[in-house]
Amino acid sequence: xxxxxxxxxxxxxxxxxxxxxxxxxxxxxxxxxxxxxxxxxxxxxxxxxxxxxxxxxxxxxxxxxxxxxxxxxxxxxxxxxxxxxxxxxxxxxxxxxxxxxxxxxxxxxxxxxxxxxxxxxxxxxxxxxxxxxxxxxxxxxxxxxxxxxxxxxxxxxxxxxxxxxxxxxxxxxxxxxxxxxxxxxxxxxxxxxxxxxxxxxxxxxxxxxxxxxxxxxxxxxxxxxxxxxxxxxxxxxxxxxxxxxxxxxxxxxxxxxxxxxxxxxxxxxxxxxxxxxxxxxxxxxxxxxxxxxxxxxx
Amino acid sequence: xxxxxxxxxxxxxxxxxxxxxxxxxxxxxxxxxxxxxxxxxxxxxxxxxxxxxxxxxxxxxxxxxxxxxxxxxxxxxxxxxxxxxxxxxxxxxxxxxxxxxxxxxxxxxxxxxxxxxxxxxxxxxxxxxxxxxxxxxxxxxxxxxxxxxxxxxxxxxxxxxxxxxxxxxxxxxxxxxxxxxxxxxxxxxxxxxxxxxxxxxxxxxxxxxxxxxxxxxxxxxxxxxxxxxxxxxxxxxxxxxxxxxxxxxxxxxxxxxxxxxxxxxxxxxxxxxxxxxxxxxxxxxxxxxxxxxxxxxxxxxxxxx
Numbered sequence: 029x030x031x032x033x034x035x036x037x038x039x040x041x042x043x044x045x046x047x048x049x050x051x052x053x054x055x056x057x058x059x060x061x062x063x064x065x066x067x068x069x070x071x072x073x074x075x076x077x078x079x080x081x082x083x084x085x086x087x088x089x090x091x092x093x094x095x096x097x098x099x100x101x102x103x104x105x106x107x108x109x110x111x112x113x114x115x116x117x118x119x120x121x122x123x124x125x126x127x128x129x130x131x132x133x134x135x136x137x138x139x140x141x142x143x144x145x146x147x148x149x150x151x152x153x154x155x156x157x158x159x160x161x162x163x164x165x166x167x168x169x170x171x172x173x174x175x176x177x178x179x180x181x182x183x184x185x186x187x188x189x190x191x192x193x194x195x196x197x198x199x200x201x202x203x204x205x206x207x208x209x210x211x212x213x214x215x216x217x218x219x220x221x222x223x224x225x226x227x228x229x230x231x232x233x234x235x236x237x238x239x240x241x242x243x244x245x246x247x248x249x250x251x252x253x254x255x256x257x258x259x260x261x262x263x264x265x266x267x268x269x270x271x272x273x274x275x276x277x278x279x280x281x282x283x284x285x286x287x288x289x290x291x292x293x294x295x296x297x298x299x300x301x302x303x304x305x306x307x308x309x310x311x312x313x314x315x316x317x318x319x320x321x322x323x324x325x326x
Numbered sequence: 327x328x329x330x331x332x333x334x335x336x337x338x339x340x341x342x343x344x345x346x347x348x349x350x351x352x353x354x355x356x357x358x359x360x361x362x363x364x365x366x367x368x369x370x371x372x373x374x375x376x377x378x379x380x381x382x383x384x385x386x387x388x389x390x391x392x393x394x395x396x397x398x399x400x401x402x403x404x405x406x407x408x409x410x411x412x413x414x415x416x417x418x419x420x421x422x423x424x425x426x427x428x429x430x431x432x433x434x435x436x437x438x439x440x441x442x443x444x445x446x447x448x449x450x451x452x453x454x455x456x457x458x459x460x461x462x463x464x465x466x467x468x469x470x471x472x473x474x475x476x477x478x479x480x481x482x483x484x485x486x487x488x489x490x491x492x493x494x495x496x497x498x499x500x501x502x503x504x505x506x507x508x509x510x511x512x513x514x515x516x517x518x519x520x521x522x523x524x525x526x527x528x529x530x531x532x533x534x535x536x537x538x539x540x541x542x543x544x545x546x547x548x549x550x551x552x553x554x555x556x557x558x559x560x561x562x563x564x565x566x567x568x569x570x571x572x573x574x575x576x577x578x579x580x581x582x583x584x585x586x587x588x589x590x591x592x593x594x595x596x597x598x599x600x601x602x603x604x605x606x607x608x609x610x611x612x613x614x615x616x617x618x619x620x621x622x623x624x625x626x627x628x629x630x631x
Contacts, residue, residue, distance in 0.1 A: 178591050
């Protein structure tokens with residue numbers, strides 16, 4: 029008997045890592061979003077090297093120079109200058125720092141609060157869950173925009189105040205998603221196994237539950253970062269957020285509002301920058317969701 | 327059902343109480359009202375005087391309870407800026423915001439339903455791509471930037487509608503479009519995905535097999551079912567509409583609740599700000615209570631669980 033034994037293992041399915049890499053590289057939106065986001069982050073980090081001028085330096089003799097594609101532009105100011113003669117390209121580049129800082133800082137603060145609440149409620153259930161659910165309901169019942177506006181207005185607008193107010197108010201989505209995801213993971217067998225081995229609750233939450241809900245958290249984090257950036261822009265646009273002369277994109281649009289009839293590019297440029305940044309973050313978030321969703325894992 | 331309803335009612339009252347206390351404390355604690363009232367350049371004895379007159383020198387808990395007692399009797403106090411009754415002021419502006427929300431919702435549904443349905447019937451067609459592009463851009467573009475673009479295009483260049491003010495129905499056009507587009511993306515996505523699911527279902531196949539016309543299958547059989555979750559989403563988007571109305575009404579100087587809220591916030595008109603925040607919270611609590619009760623009535627499992 030000389031039958032040939034076919035080695036079945038050699039044709040086994042590709043590993044999880046290979047599958048994940050294939051899904052990531054096959055997701056066009058995700059790749060574009062990551063590339064765009066990385067480009068904006070690089071601009072923000074390298075702003076002092078890239079920006080052609082000081083974003084705060086005023087030159088009233090060179091006010092409202094249009095961008096170069098208008099014909100009368102000058103290469104010294106590729107995107108023109110604003111009503112105080114400040115180089116617009118430099119201000120837009122430095123503005124990326126403010127938006128990214130807001131997005132990341134609010135995401136971290138609200139993420140810490142929301143994830144902690146959600147993990148506690150989802151893991152312990154019972155009375156803890158009731159209390160956390162009550163806190164979430166109270167937060168949801170408060171009109172976010174009005175409360176944020178009112179608090180920022182009474183304290184006085186600044187970058188720190190905006191970050192703190194948004195971070196302390198915007199944790200609801202994190203809490204809701206974490207709670208639901210934790211409840212699902214909590215019911216799985218490996219949690220029971222960990223409990224049997226005598227692992228402490230803290231260890232199970234941080235070591236077993238948290239890693240398993242990370243994909244959902246990343247998706248929420250991108251949504252929160254994008255929403256906070258838009259929120260800061262709206263606050264600053266209304267004059268109740270970041271204060272002049274900081275080059276916040278929302279503030280730049282507010283300052284240019286008076287001149288928009290003759291110099292529309294003054295609001296079009298920061299507006300487009302905002303939209304591109306938020307678009308990039310949303311594409312990354314959608315990509316993470318598609319790539320890590322259970323139905324995509326097969 | 328009665329036990330369930332009573333439990334939910336008690337919870338809603340508790341939430342309303344907590345929200346009102348929190349809103350009161352947040353607005354009071356974040357700044358010194360007396361200094362704001364006295365204005366710039368006020369002497370310290372003036373500020374002390376204002377503290378005494380308005381009762382601001384007493385403990386916050388006492389002030390809160392007194393305020394709560396008054397609003398329960400329907401007395402929201404006097405506006406510091408407009409010098410009129412707060413309740414009358416709010417009642418005066420509420421219809422404008424309500425109309426704006428209705429028009430915005432109509433606009434949002436008027437673009438999302440046809441686009442979402444066509445996108446679902448012809449996946450990967452140019453309509454599908456347009457639908458996706460509109461949703462993606464709508465989610466990324468700041469609503470105040472979109473508002474300024476609309477003003478530039480339709481009010482300044484084409485001169486079709488007024489750019490700002492609130493003199494007539496024409497003033498609602500641009501704000502409704504801005505606010506409608508702001509809340510439309512989730513509707514587009516939900517209608518498209520809902521329709522794709524429904525169109526793949528067995529009863530739609532049966533309807534097709536019976537020989538019904540494609541239009542009748544899509545419009546009569548499929549769309550009705552795909553619209554069920556849209557109703558729930560509308561309730562969720564209501565909060566976004568109200569939040570967005572603050573920004574939009576301010577840009578277009580549309581004299582509604584949002585614009586009133588913005589002006590009272592910038593003028594430190596605390597009674598008006600507090601009244602609007604509290605009322606909106608109470609409306610939200612009442613709406614969620616109603617939704618809970620309806621769901622509990624429709625689905626007995628919720629009552630027990």
